[in-house]
Amino acid sequence: MVAFDSAEYLDVIGPLETFATAAAVTSDRQAYSLAIAAREIRPLSASSGLAILPTVDYAALAEADTVLVAGGAGIEAASQDAALLEALRHAARGSCRIASVCTGAFVLAAAGLLDGRRAATHWNWCARLAERYPAVTVEADPIFLVDRGIWTSAGVTAGIDMTLAMIERDHGPNLAMRTAQELVMFRRRPGGQSQFSAELKLQATPHRPIRTLQEWVLENLAADLSVEALAARAAMSARNFARVFQRETQMTPARFVEQARLQKARELLELTARGLEEVAAACGYGSADVLTRAMQRRLGVAPIDYRRRFGAIWNEPSEGAKDHARH
CATH class of the missing domain: 3.40.50.880 (Class I glutamine amidotransferase (GATase) domain)
Structure with missing residues (x-):
């Protein structure tokens, strides 16, 4: 320094x-x-x-x-x-x-x-x-x-x-x-990020059962994350689960899943060189087209343009991809 x-x-x-x-x-x-x-x-x-x-x-x-x-x-x-x-x-x-x-x-x-x-x-x-x-x-x-x-x-x-x-x-x-x-x-915010983060929402949720479910969602974004599937995992009826989740997090389960998937997509675009189809699959989007529509709708930018602007891997020279030991 x-x-x-x-x-x-x-x-x-x-x-x-x-x-x-x-x-x-x-x-x-x-x-x-x-x-x-x-x-x-x-x-x-x-x-x-x-x-x-x-x-x-x-x-x-x-x-x-x-x-x-x-x-x-x-x-x-x-x-x-x-x-x-x-x-x-x-x-x-x-x-x-x-x-x-x-x-x-x-x-x-x-x-x-x-x-x-x-x-x-x-x-x-x-x-x-x-x-x-x-x-x-x-x-x-x-x-x-x-x-x-x-x-x-x-x-x-x-x-x-x-x-x-x-x-x-x-x-x-x-x-x-x-x-x-x-x-x-x-947790570290991606470089292109200001205040948007599913993890920040998670950390503000004191209700332990809902928090535990949120933690699981963040680790399993490619899984079935429908309200019915999440309610079953929480051992609640779908109606009661949606009500409790909304009360404790101030957002619907679908909105939380959307934010979590989009957050993960941003991280992968910034920090990896994975192709768009691979990124989409890892985040639970059906295809690169679905990922593109989601980013355009929520962020106003396509994945490839987002990576060009904020991607650490994308913007490194070829020799920067080498595995340097940092001491």
């Missing part, structure tokens, strides 16, 4: 603690080793006044598998740090995964690493990033973006969402979910 004077403390600590938690909950205690890099190894003062203690200098970036750049009030000076910009360019020429948190995108842009790419940053800085670096396509909506090996995220806590996506990419969805649970936070 690259830090500097007046960096945003949460931009630095949020992703690092997320990686550290992932390493702690997996059997592979060396899954991630962490360091904070700065121009000089001396205490830095975050924008909040809290101290940041770097342990390596910019030369260490050349040996890293992942380099993240924090944002914060000190971003203008960091964007003019020639040594930092050259160290980032050097790291990017190798197999290093480069990322920014919040306004850290300005540093990547200053290094020329975002030219011809799409990028995300804090919503309040999108216009400035686009105006200052016209070669960058700035996206105001996504939580995070991946474009040909470069990751950028929106403001502050979105860096944690991006980190969970990296963990999922490196070690699979189970570790990402366990990490989110350990941090007592919502």
Whole structure:
């Protein structure tokens, strides 16, 4: 993690603690080793006044598998740090995964690493990033973006969402979910997502029998999820089940199933290279055509266009598909 004077403390600590938690909950205690890099190894003062203690200098970036750049009030000076910009360019020429948190995108842009790419940053800085670096396509909506090996995220806590996506990419969805649970936070939201999530609805449901059924639905989206089938699984009549489900979740069973299937489809489109028919089957849609109609109706975008915009796999270069060990 690259830090500097007046960096945003949460931009630095949020992703690092997320990686550290992932390493702690997996059997592979060396899954991630962490360091904070700065121009000089001396205490830095975050924008909040809290101290940041770097342990390596910019030369260490050349040996890293992942380099993240924090944002914060000190971003203008960091964007003019020639040594930092050259160290980032050097790291990017190798197999290093480069990322920014919040306004850290300005540093990547200053290094020329975002030219011809799409990028995300804090919503309040999108216009400035686009105006200052016209070669960058700035996206105001996504939580995070991946474009040909470069990751950028929106403001502050979105860096944690991006980190969970990296963990999922490196070690699979189970570790990402366990990490989110350990941090007592919502499961990672896909990059193109803002507030839509069946999992968030699930976590707000205190009624244990309904919650248990919802958990089963999320794991069995290709099953028969009709009201009758779900009612039978809950040992209720269809009428009583629909009434109880509506009361406890503020939505119909059919609406929950629709949201859950669409959420899973978005995740598969973002994080895998599966074909549309395979994605549709995994999510319980009868065909790619049915999936397309559902996404067009609810999101106003076709699956292939959604993947082009938000897909981590789709936007990686061919060498990015290699199985890198992230240490």
